[in-house]
Structure formats: C-alpha cells, structure tokens
Amino acid sequence: MSKLTDDYGTFVSKLQRIAAERCQPLSGTFELTGRCNHACSMCYISRPVSDSAAIVRELSADIWIEIARQAKDEGMLFLLLTGGEIFVLPDFFEIYRPLTGMGFLISLYTNATLVTDSIADKLAETPPHRIEVSLYGANTRTYETVTRVPGSFKRCMKGIEALVKRDINVGLKATITRQNVDELDAMQKMARHWGLPFTASWLLTRRADGMPSEIEECRLTPSEAIAIEASDPYAVEEWCGGGVVSKTDNFYCQAGRASFVIDFTGAMNVCSDFPAPGAKVPDIGFRKAWEELRRFVEGAPKLSAECLDCDVIKYCAICPAWSYLENGKMAGSVDYLCSIAHERKKRYESQK
Ligand code: SF4
Ligand code: SF4
Structure with missing residues (x-):
C-alpha cells in the first residue's frame, strides 16, 4: 500500500507501474477530433476545421460514451480528452458531461482560444481534474507567427482568464519552436502572473498520418x-x-501495457505519435481492441x-x-x- 507521504506524481507513477504489470488499460486518451482552428506548422495532427472528410469520420457522442463505459469495465481511471482542438466540436459537452459522472480523472488539452464565458461556466459546473492550455508565444506577433491565425493570441488570453476566474485547475504548456524559443522566459512569466504551473516541450514529432510536415523549420538545434x-x-x-x-523492451513507455490512444475514427493505437495497430473499437469492442494493441506492442x-x-x-x-x-x-x-x-x-x- 502506498505511504500517505507519497506526492501525487509518485503515487500515479506507482499506479501506472502496477497497471503495466497487470496489463490494465489505466490511462486512456480520446482524440475526439483531428481538426483545429489553428494552423501551426509543427503540429503532428491538425486538419482544418472545415475538413469534411474528417468530420464524417468523427464518432458521435453516444459512441464515445459507450467506449468509455467499456474502458471503465477494463480498468481505465485516467482519461485525457484532446484533439485537434476539442472545442471545435459542437457536441463536446454531450460527450464531456456524461463522462464526468463515470468516476474518471479527466484532463483536457486545449488551446483555449474557443473558451468563452459560457464554455468556462459549463466546465465550472463539473470541472475536469485538470486543463492543460497550449501556449505558442508571449505576444501577438510571435504567437500568431506560430498559429497562423490572426486574433488567436487575444482569444487565448481571454480563454485562460475565463478559466482562471472560475478557479478551474489550469496548467500552461508551451510548445517551443525556433519561432518562439526567445520567449520561453516571457511565457513562464505569464504563467507566474496567473499563478499557474508551467511546462515547456521542444521535442517535436512528424505528423502521424504521413502528411507533409514543416517540422525541420521548427525543431530546435540539439x-x-x-x-x-x-x-x-x-x-x-x-x-x-x-x-x-x-x-x-522495445517500448519503454506504458503504451499497450497501461495506456492507449483512440483516434477520432475510433481506432486504438499505441500513442498519438504512432497510429498502429488501428484496432477499430466501435467494430470489435474495447476489450478485443486492447488485446490487439497488447499483441502489437509485444510483437514489435x-x-x-x-x-x-x-x-x-x-x-x-x-x-x-x-x-x-x-x-x-x-x-x-x-x-x-x-x-x-x-x-x-x-x-x-x-x-x-
Ligand atoms: S540509441 Fe540509437 S537513436 Fe539513440 S543515439 Fe544511439 S544510435 Fe542514435
Ligand atoms: S512516442 Fe509513443 S511509443 Fe514512443 S515513448 Fe512516447 S508514448 Fe511511447
């Protein structure tokens, strides 16, 4: 049994280790959409909001809820909802609200630019365990050089403030590229100003769907x-x-042992960066998809x-x-x- 003195991070790591030993799908990521209202050059997933080919392949709220129910039966506790950008989905709260009553520790990833007062109010009614807001710069010029969407910096600031005002547990995570690396300290200062935790990541991966990527112009030098x-x-x-x-071990992470990702079409994969084996959860059910993922990881x-x-x-x-x-x-x-x-x-x- 875990000592009471363990901090939360240590406790979660222990849980993940135990889950991996038992091959229990403790941590799930639902990529609710591949679409985003930004057009960042370093992004590994993003498609335009109006991408009709992507829209028709997205799952309905009912299907997501059914997948979550089956995942819960198999032992899922941690659930990350991400995209693309989750708030481009008009039915986001039809998915989110029922999930909050199922006993999961839910985290949300968002760029916050679509978080209006009304969305923040709805989130505050049943707050997630945590919201991580991606940050791309400390001023309009840099932020919008990365996102390539005019007005996005101001909308992001307003979205963060709406969440902070409602005492929702928010963290800022900066994605560092060659375009914004000089503003790392300034982004950290922004987080301090709001009293929010801050993390930064610079290890940028190529697109998982094989589409062209501008990653070489974005990656930092070693x-x-x-x-x-x-x-x-x-x-x-x-x-x-x-x-x-x-x-x-070929996979040193928890993928296929204690964690999985389901993409917007319902395909279960190793992680967001590795779109395999693509086990179709809506067709074969969660348990069979999880077994397929485990076999894939063991056979790699x-x-x-x-x-x-x-x-x-x-x-x-x-x-x-x-x-x-x-x-x-x-x-x-x-x-x-x-x-x-x-x-x-x-x-x-x-x-x-
Ligand atoms: S382990 Fe492989 S990828 Fe990593 S530095 Fe060595 S040769 Fe390169
Ligand atoms: S990229 Fe995917 S497979 Fe590789 S370590 Fe990270 S989570 Fe695991």
Missing part, C-alpha cells in the same frame, strides 16, 4: 534544446541516472543492433514510434535523436 532541458533539475536527474530506454521488433551498441543510449529516447515516423520502420536509429543524445552526453558529463 544545443538549443539541451540548454533548455539543463535548466530543469528533474530532467537532468533522469538523464544522469539510468536514462529511459530499456535494452530488453527489439532495438536495432546499432542502438544496442550505442555508447550514448542512456541519453537517448529512441522508441519504435520515432523509428517509424522518421524512417518508416519500427527499429533503427534516428538522426535527430542521435544528435540530441550526443549533446546530452557532452553537457551532462562535463558537469560531473
């Missing part, structure tokens, strides 16, 4: 990225400890010989999803991750 990472003591501790990759190829022999593997985050997205096969080195791993080694070993 030295820029590791300079940011080095200011986070938890990240440094992780990399200076044993690292993350296991030489025996092991690390390549090159990675197993690599002298910077403890500084690397290679996984089958990265190999697949960058090189089209599920094992093998990834140039961007190699250069990041070498940069980590240089930086962290010189600090010892």
Whole structure:
C-alpha cells in the first residue's frame, strides 16, 4: 500500500507501474477530433476545421460514451480528452458531461482560444481534474507567427482568464519552436502572473498520418534544446541516472501495457505519435481492441543492433514510434535523436 507521504506524481507513477504489470488499460486518451482552428506548422495532427472528410469520420457522442463505459469495465481511471482542438466540436459537452459522472480523472488539452464565458461556466459546473492550455508565444506577433491565425493570441488570453476566474485547475504548456524559443522566459512569466504551473516541450514529432510536415523549420538545434532541458533539475536527474530506454523492451513507455490512444475514427493505437495497430473499437469492442494493441506492442521488433551498441543510449529516447515516423520502420536509429543524445552526453558529463 502506498505511504500517505507519497506526492501525487509518485503515487500515479506507482499506479501506472502496477497497471503495466497487470496489463490494465489505466490511462486512456480520446482524440475526439483531428481538426483545429489553428494552423501551426509543427503540429503532428491538425486538419482544418472545415475538413469534411474528417468530420464524417468523427464518432458521435453516444459512441464515445459507450467506449468509455467499456474502458471503465477494463480498468481505465485516467482519461485525457484532446484533439485537434476539442472545442471545435459542437457536441463536446454531450460527450464531456456524461463522462464526468463515470468516476474518471479527466484532463483536457486545449488551446483555449474557443473558451468563452459560457464554455468556462459549463466546465465550472463539473470541472475536469485538470486543463492543460497550449501556449505558442508571449505576444501577438510571435504567437500568431506560430498559429497562423490572426486574433488567436487575444482569444487565448481571454480563454485562460475565463478559466482562471472560475478557479478551474489550469496548467500552461508551451510548445517551443525556433519561432518562439526567445520567449520561453516571457511565457513562464505569464504563467507566474496567473499563478499557474508551467511546462515547456521542444521535442517535436512528424505528423502521424504521413502528411507533409514543416517540422525541420521548427525543431530546435540539439544545443538549443539541451540548454533548455539543463535548466530543469528533474530532467537532468533522469538523464544522469539510468536514462529511459530499456535494452530488453522495445517500448519503454506504458503504451499497450497501461495506456492507449483512440483516434477520432475510433481506432486504438499505441500513442498519438504512432497510429498502429488501428484496432477499430466501435467494430470489435474495447476489450478485443486492447488485446490487439497488447499483441502489437509485444510483437514489435527489439532495438536495432546499432542502438544496442550505442555508447550514448542512456541519453537517448529512441522508441519504435520515432523509428517509424522518421524512417518508416519500427527499429533503427534516428538522426535527430542521435544528435540530441550526443549533446546530452557532452553537457551532462562535463558537469560531473
Ligand atoms: S512516442 Fe514512443 S515513448 Fe512516447 S508514448 Fe509513443 S511509443 Fe511511447
Ligand atoms: S537513436 Fe542514435 S543515439 Fe539513440 S540509441 Fe540509437 S544510435 Fe544511439
């Protein structure tokens, strides 16, 4: 049994470890839509709001609720609702409200630009466990250079304020690109101004659907990225400890053991970055889809010989999803991750 002194993060990690040992789908992500009202060049998923081919493939509220019911029976506790942008869905609250009565710890990812007072009021009636708002800059010029939508910065600020005013548990997470990296401190200051927790991520992945991506113009150089990472003591501790990759498991994360993603068409996948095996939950039911995902993860190829022999593997985050997205096969080195791993080694070993 967990000690009362454990903090929440440690407690959740323990739960996830236990769930992974039991192969229980503890953490689910429902990607309710692939559509978004922004057009960010680094995005791995976004389609235009008016994309009619995507709209017709989206699931109805009833189907999402039924999937959630089946997932609950199999042991899901943590549920993330994300997109695309969840508030482009006119029936979002027809999905959200019933889910809040099912005992899940629900998190929402949003860019907050569509959060009006009326939406914030509805959220405040049955607040989620947490809302994470993506941030793309600290002023109009930078933010809208990334989102490519005029007026989006102001709408984001108003949306965040509407949530904060209602005491909803909000965190800000900045996606760092070459276009906004100089505003990292300013974005952190914005979070402090509202008294909100702040995180920043810079590891940008290619589009999972194979559509063209402008990622090369957005990714930080390895030295820029590791300079940011080095200011986070938890990240440094992780990399200076044993690292993350296991030489025996192909997937070192919880995917297919304690976590899953269901995309807007109802396909269950490894994670948002890896659209496989695509087990159709509405057709075969949650349990069979989960079994298919587990078989897929267990059968995935092991690390390549090159990675197993690599002298910077403890500084690397290679996984089958990265190999697949960058090189089209599920094992093998990834140039961007190699250069990041070498940069980590240089930086962290010189600090010892
Ligand atoms: S990107 Fe790789 S490590 Fe991350 S969740 Fe997907 S499979 Fe796991
Ligand atoms: S991706 Fe590159 S750095 Fe990472 S383990 Fe493989 S060879 Fe090493």
